Amino acid sequence: MHGDFVFVDEFVSGIRWDAKYATWDNFTGKPVPGYLANRVVGTKALCAALGRARVEAAALGFGLLVWDGYRPQRAVDCFIRWSTQPEDGRTKPRHYPNIDRAEMFERGYVAAKSSHSRGAAVDLTLYHLDTGELVPMGGDHDLMDPVSHHGADGISRVEARNREHLRSIMTACGFAPYDCEWWHYTLEDEPHPETYFDFPIV
Secondary structure (H helix, E strand, O other): OOOOEEEHHHHOOOOEEOOHHHOOOOOOOOOOOOEOOOOOEEEHHHHHHHHHHHHHHHHOOEEEEEEEOOOOHHHHHHHHHHHOOOOOOOOHHHHOOOOOOOHHHHOOOOOOOOHHHHOOEEEEEEEEOOOOOEOOOOOOOOOOOHHHOOOOOOOOHHHHHHHHHHHHHHHHOOEEEEOOEEEEEEEOOOOOOOOOOOOOEO
16 A cells, blocks of 8 residues: 555544445445455545544534545546446446436546545545434435535435535535535545555555
8 A cells, every 4th residue: 555545444533434335335336446345545634634524523423434535546447437338227226317327427426537546535424423323414425416416406404404514524624525426525635636546455
């Protein structure tokens, strides 16, 4: 692993994680190349900011559950190949019900060059510290649909408020939101803004 990268769970105490692309529970329907272990990796700067976010979240009664951090470029390349393959319908109803695979890139839900591969981005949600239950957000990870946008119509007031809780926590700790995905945040002062890494997560 590159010297500036660490396992998030070793650097940020109290963090929960479920590395979706290391599992079958993602929009491709199977583990993705480069994710050889269900661990989340990030730069030390990303982890330091996440540590601050964890403290901010705890003050509101929330914990952080991280779905993805550093993403090997080979995983992104896999997404590109996958988008050109014939539709089999296995993950479409849950992850991209109203668009075709190829539209994921043009609509901004998947990037050919991702801030994740620079070690600067994180996908995450909130859970209640007292119960461990996930906070309702009006849609799950990688739901590629307008309902996932910040300020989207079609979600409840509670879900909208919870999204705003996450946004306020993350922006207070040096992260920028992404308009199309309520779960995606990028470190504003990223240490490797021009480098797309491709070492595997093992």
